Amino acid sequence: CPGAAIKIAYLAEDRFTKNFVRNRTKVIYNTAMGKIFSVDKYADSLNRIAKERDIQVNLQTELTEIHSDKHEAVFKDIKTGESKVFNYNLLHVVPPMGPPSFIAESKIGNAAGWVDVDKYTLQHVKYPNIFSLGDSSSAPTSKTAAAISVQSGVLKKNLLAAINGNFDPSLAAKYDGYASCPLLVGRDKLVLAEFSGYTLKPMETFPFDQGVERKSMYYLTKE
Known part of the structure; x- marks a missing residue:
């Protein structure tokens, strides 16, 4: 914060x-x-x-x-x-x-070390089965509890859609x-x-x- x-x-x-x-x-x-x-x-x-x-x-x-x-x-x-x-x-x-070092050392992190996600859908930009929110997410906003509370609702909807095989980025829930x-x-x-x-x-x-x-x-x- x-x-x-x-x-x-x-x-x-x-x-x-x-x-x-x-x-x-x-x-x-x-x-x-x-x-x-x-x-x-x-x-x-x-x-x-x-x-x-x-x-x-x-x-x-x-x-x-x-x-x-x-x-x-x-x-x-x-x-x-x-x-x-x-x-x-x-x-x-x-x-x-900053983010945990193991993220930067993995294939899921961006150049800055954050989990590399679409800032609106919170889905990973390369691996569609990965979603991220909060302190480790690359979403360029403040890392606060209030932010996570809103992100969690978006992530839940999109993750369930992905699990059920009907995730569509154009129709997905969006984090603002x-x-x-x-x-x-x-x-x-x-x-x-x-x-x-x-x-x-x-x-x-x-x-x-x-x-x-x-x-x-x-x-x-x-x-």
Whole structure:
């Protein structure tokens, strides 16, 4: 989930504020991504909240070294190649993630190591008896539980059709790239991002602006 790393910055800032130590704390969020979030609407919301709460956001900044004995983290500016040292008291790191190596080493993976499927039908592009969804699928959308819940319905219909010998790609169920990410920005507030990973456009469920942080959305996902 692309929002996983940013959540801890907001949650930590919220905790520091509630514990009356915020005025002695500097909160910095470094990410190798070029944007704080891939969908512009929610990126605008997250940037606004970060600015309101004085959270420093550094984009295209990649962690390269940690000197734990000195409480130093070294980050590289991806654009310039220059390195910068950040001193820290608390460091939260989300490591780089990717597909299992055995997929890349097999004949079912693409060049990037994902199970190579049609992004709409979730059927393998070469082997018609293989379907894939979720974290190992090449479908170019966020790897979230919400995405998998929608993919599973599509995959079930198409897999059963294939088993019964009547799968037709032109008539098959289609996955539209739907994904969702509950972006926690405090102990009891979140921005419920719903979007297509294919178009990077919002696909919101509720009749109000989901780009606004709300307690109602927190309790919706909490329960």
